[in-house]
Amino acid sequence: MESLLQHLDRFSELLAVSRTTHVRTWDPVTVRRALQWARYLRHIHRRFGRHGPIRTTLERRLHNQWRQEGGFGRGPVPGLANFQALGHCDVLLSLRLLENQALGDAARHYLVQQLFPGPGVPDADETLQESLARLARCGSAVHMLRFNGYRKNLNLQEDSLMKTQAELLLERLQEVGKAEAEGPARFLSSLWERLPQNNFLKVIAVALLQPPLSPRPQEESEPSIHKTPGEGSQALVHWLLGNSEVFAAFCRALPAGLLTSVTSRHPALSPVYLGLLTDWGQRLHYDLQEGIWVGTESQDVPWEELHNRFQSLCQAPPPLKDKVLTALEACKAQDGDFEVPGLSIWTDLLLALRSGAFRKRQVLGLSPGLSSV
Amino acid sequence: MAQDSVDLSCDYQFWMQKLSVWGQASTLETQQDTCLHLAQFQEFLRKMYEALKEMDSNTVFERFPTIDQLLAKACWNPFILAYDESQKILIWCLCCLINKEPQNSRQSKLNSWIQGVLSHILSALRFDKEVALFTQGLGYAPVDYYHGLLKNMVLSLASELRENHLNGFNTQRRMTPERLASLSRVCVPLITLPDVDPLVEALLVCHGHEPQEILQPEFFEAVNEAILLKKISLPMSAVVCLWLRHLPSLEKAMLHLFEKLISSERNCLRRIECFIKDSSLPQAACHPAIFRVVDEMFRCALLETDGAPEIIATIQVFTQCFVEALGKENKQLRFALKTYFPYTSPSLAMVLLQDPQDVPREHWLQTLKLISELLREAAEDQTHGSRRGPLESWFLFIHFGGWAEMVAEQLLRSAAEPPAALLWLLAFYYSPHDGRQQRAQTMVQVEAVLGRLLAMSGSSSLSARDLHTAAGQGTETDPRAPAQQLARRLLLHFVLWAPGGHTIARDAIALMAHTAEITHEIIGFLDQTLYRWDRLGIESPRSGKLARELLKELRTQV
Numbered sequence: 001m002e003s004l005l006q007h008l009d010r011f012s013e014l015l016a017v018s019r020t021t022h023v024r025t026w027d028p029v030t031v032r033r034a035l036q037w038a039r040y041l042r043h044i045h046r047r048f049g050r051h052g053p054i055r056t057t058l059e060r061r062l063h064n065q066w067r068q069e070g071g072f073g074r075g076p077v078p079g080l081a082n083f084q085a086l087g088h089c090d091v092l093l094s095l096r097l098l099e100n101q102a103l104g105d106a107a108r109h110y111l112v113q114q115l116f117p118g119p120g121v122p123d124a125d126e127t128l129q130e131s132l133a134r135l136a137r138c139g140s141a142v143h144m145l146r147f148n149g150y151r152k153n154l155n156l157q158e159d160s161l162m163k164t165q166a167e168l169l170l171e172r173l174q175e176v177g178k179a180e181a182e183g184p185a186r187f188l189s190s191l192w193e194r195l196p197q198n199n200f201l202k203v204i205a206v207a208l209l210q211p212p213l214s215p216r217p218q219e220e221s222e223p224s225i226h227k228t229p230g231e232g233s234q235a236l237v238h239w240l241l242g243n244s245e246v247f248a249a250f251c252r253a254l255p256a257g258l259l260t261s262v263t264s265r266h267p268a269l270s271p272v273y274l275g276l277l278t279d280w281g282q283r284l285h286y287d288l289q290e291g292i293w294v295g296t297e298s299q300d301v302p303w304e305e306l307h308n309r310f311q312s313l314c315q316a317p318p319p320l321k322d323k324v325l326t327a328l329e330a331c332k333a334q335d336g337d338f339e340v341p342g343l344s345i346w347t348d349l350l351l352a353l354r355s356g357a358f359r360k361r362q363v364l365g366l367s368p369g370l371s372s373v
Numbered sequence: 374m375a376q377d378s379v380d381l382s383c384d385y386q387f388w389m390q391k392l393s394v395w396g397q398a399s400t401l402e403t404q405q406d407t408c409l410h411l412a413q414f415q416e417f418l419r420k421m422y423e424a425l426k427e428m429d430s431n432t433v434f435e436r437f438p439t440i441d442q443l444l445a446k447a448c449w450n451p452f453i454l455a456y457d458e459s460q461k462i463l464i465w466c467l468c469c470l471i472n473k474e475p476q477n478s479r480q481s482k483l484n485s486w487i488q489g490v491l492s493h494i495l496s497a498l499r500f501d502k503e504v505a506l507f508t509q510g511l512g513y514a515p516v517d518y519y520h521g522l523l524k525n526m527v528l529s530l531a532s533e534l535r536e537n538h539l540n541g542f543n544t545q546r547r548m549t550p551e552r553l554a555s556l557s558r559v560c561v562p563l564i565t566l567p568d569v570d571p572l573v574e575a576l577l578v579c580h581g582h583e584p585q586e587i588l589q590p591e592f593f594e595a596v597n598e599a600i601l602l603k604k605i606s607l608p609m610s611a612v613v614c615l616w617l618r619h620l621p622s623l624e625k626a627m628l629h630l631f632e633k634l635i636s637s638e639r640n641c642l643r644r645i646e647c648f649i650k651d652s653s654l655p656q657a658a659c660h661p662a663i664f665r666v667v668d669e670m671f672r673c674a675l676l677e678t679d680g681a682p683e684i685i686a687t688i689q690v691f692t693q694c695f696v697e698a699l700g701k702e703n704k705q706l707r708f709a710l711k712t713y714f715p716y717t718s719p720s721l722a723m724v725l726l727q728d729p730q731d732v733p734r735e736h737w738l739q740t741l742k743l744i745s746e747l748l749r750e751a752a753e754d755q756t757h758g759s760r761r762g763p764l765e766s767w768f769l770f771i772h773f774g775g776w777a778e779m780v781a782e783q784l785l786r787s788a789a790e791p792p793a794a795l796l797w798l799l800a801f802y803y804s805p806h807d808g809r810q811q812r813a814q815t816m817v818q819v820e821a822v823l824g825r826l827l828a829m830s831g832s833s834s835l836s837a838r839d840l841h842t843a844a845g846q847g848t849e850t851d852p853r854a855p856a857q858q859l860a861r862r863l864l865l866h867f868v869l870w871a872p873g874g875h876t877i878a879r880d881a882i883a884l885m886a887h888t889a890e891i892t893h894e895i896i897g898f899l900d901q902t903l904y905r906w907d908r909l910g911i912e913s914p915r916s917g918k919l920a921r922e923l924l925k926e927l928r929t930q931v
């Protein structure tokens with residue numbers, strides 16, 4: 001076992017180096033050895049995929065390495081971050097070496113020969129060649145589907161690109177959570193600083209709406225390896241709740257409907273969301289001349305958007321809907337419980353919501369009786 | 374070898390031109406043309422590789438100065454990269470161009486360039502900057518997630534198609550015909566990639582709301598090809614949709630079956646049954662439109678071969694598989710019999726479709742009589758414009774081997790006076806063209822033969838020659854005449870069943886089989902009889918053993 005772990009360590013180093021200019025010193029022998037190690041680890045993955053204890057040990061080792069390299073908050077994620085990655089570590093290594101300009105001519109020539117030996121050559125690592133061919137083929141498939149059939153789904157949670165990113169995020173969070181209890185929060189914060197924020201927020205929303213992660217086919221036989229699915233979502237919720245500026249950006253950037261779905265699914269978020277909306281509302285004042293509610297600064301949320309969000313929330317199923325209405329009524333009462341428009345934004349909002357609901361019932365042909373608003 | 378090399382040069386020019394026209398295959402025309410040529414281009418690539426691998430880099434460029442352009446153009450066409458093994462062969466070709474020890478800067482540059490192209494082929498996941506940054510930020514490389522991404526895209530497209538199919542009225546969410554057509558083109562190179570199966574299935578099953586066919590014919594052809602070569606596995610519903618939407622595919626599937634049957638061993642019904650079941654055509658034929666096309670093709674084959682017994686046997690096995698498949702269908706979704714046999718009276722169709730297995734043995738005779746009556750009525754229907762008549766009736770009857778082949782046996786096995794209905798049926802089966810008088814004559818002859826054979830059945834010492842004469846053989850009539858065929862049948866049945874038959878079986882056959890054709894006929898008869906006995910369980914151990922031995926011996930003779 002110990003030699004296996006050492007192997008793992010050395011290969012991880014190798015993988016890290018394969019991206020750097022250090023490979024300039026590599027000769028064909030080094031390349032051969034690297035590929036052999038990769039092949040060996042892939043074999044280990046196949047052999048022990050269903051063997052709980054060995055898997056866990058290997059994975060723990062990988063996570064330790066990750067932690068040592070700067071923990072889950074700093075630095076890039078290492079190439080081998082989990083047991084799963086061992087299944088294609090040879091492809092990972094091969095691609096890194098192929099793309100590395102610093103690799104010498106002799107080493108490169110040897111590498112290419114090993115990767116693509118041609119048809120029916122004995123002793124060649126056929127599986128690696130097939131894996132690479134399949135990668136190329138599927139990549140082309142994705143490219144063609146993307147540019148010839150794909151249409152961005154307005155329902156973000158069903159968009160396949162968003163879904164895939166969300167699945168990856170949840171997977172990572174689950175792993176990091178297994179490795180270290182505080183890991184996910186630090187990891188997410190580091191991502192927030194490094195990655196394009198708009199996309200990140202959308203991915204978080206989609207991730208929060210995913211159905212619970214189902215175990216991957218290879219891992220089906222060992223359910224004990226996974227903790228309950230949904231861990232990733234929980235980590236996200238905790239992190240959002242603990243980072244008010246992120247959450248504010250989250251609520252600002254995303255469309256009303258999406259936020260309503262997220263808040264319905266994760267009730268812990270609703271008080272904070274409502275709190276934010278209340279804050280935004282209080283920043284607006286009534287412009288007598290124009291007869292509308294306006295903000296003082298340019299970044300204030302305008303009336304329309306506020307109304308939109310509340311409208312969306314009122315269309316959510318209970319208990320969320322009821323919570324929202326209760327909150328609105330409470331704010332209205334605090335302001336003085338006016339019925340006349342123009343004095344309290346909460347009164348006006350409730351009026352607008354009611355009439356909107358009334359109009360909707362008319363259009364749908366429902367009786368104009370007591371609406372629940 | 375020299376000729377090969379000349380061919381290669383010609384092909385090279387051809388493909389260079391094609392690739393230049395196709396570019397990145399972004400228009401309808403270029404996509405269609407690329408799809409048509411994918412298989413041939415791959416063949417060309419293989420040939421190129423075989424030639425290139427023998428040369429070193431310099432020689433390659435001497436021989437094919439523009440090879441780098443050719444390969445590059447191919448790499449920029451995603452349809453080519455997505456097809457079968459083309460991406461692999463392209464890579465092999467590119468590797469042949471690498472200079473092991475570059476002597477000058479030009480060669481070094483070439484090596485770098487090749488490396489770039491290789492990276493391009495392998496890093497095919499080129500995305501929005503944001504998505505790429507995100508996945509990298511999480512520490513994932515494309516190899517980690519390409520499979521999940523493809524799956525998500527395929528499932529999302531498939532469910533969009535399904536929604537489009539069901540949501541006729543919501544025009545906002547409809548898929549435009551152009552997009553559907555485009556999707557079907559894009560699937561052509563990907564048909565054999567298992568990840569794309571759900572999309573292929575959805576395209577076949579969900580047919581939107583346009584009155585005319587939107588999907589490209591290349592798509593249907595590619596799917597059909599993959600189905601016939603077993604390179605894709607789709608549920609039956611999808612296959613049926615394919616054959617309903619694209620008639621040439623159904624025809625091709627039938628022709629494929631015919632080819633298999635022709636090239637396989639003659640006269641082995643068990644094997645025929647295997648091929649037929651394997652082709653999925655019997656299940657598909659549960660849909661009447663498909664049944665009618667298949668039946669029509671069988672009819673044509675029969676006409677072209679002048680009623681060859683092998684075709685008749687195939688039709689019988691097919692119908693049997695079809696009836697079995699029909700029985701497994703959901704009762705509520707079943708079509709009326711009339712839709713399969715529109716020119717037949719429902720009562721006749723119903724009787725014929727009964728499996729003899731499901732009818733008690735004592736009632737077989739009765740059933741055959743009924744069949745005879747109804748069939749005679751249809752065959753002798755001279756009303757103007759009627760679609761009935763002798764040939765149609767005969768074509769219908771021959772479908773049902775279970776009954777058709779039973780007639781002779783029933784006649785021989787009963788000691789009572791042969792019922793006229795059965796005599797008629799037998800005569801009709803072997804000679805549908807006969808006029809009334811001719812048939813009546815045949816019936817009389819058959820009755821006489823039966824009488825003589827039955828008289829001999831009691832005797833313990835039979836002679837093959839006596840038997841031969843009793844059956845009316847050995848006269849100067851044409852051995853291929855239907856009456857002679859019929860007589861041979863009766864004789865063979867007798868030999869298998871009569872108590873003394875097994876002793877003279879070989880002699881009797883030797884007397885009969887004076888041409889290869891007749892030997893084949895006898896082999897066919899034995900094979901068919903054993904096959905039938907197996908199904909119905911009416912074999913007696915002695916007859917079965919005899920039949921099997923005879924079959925084996927005769928097979929070695931031809």
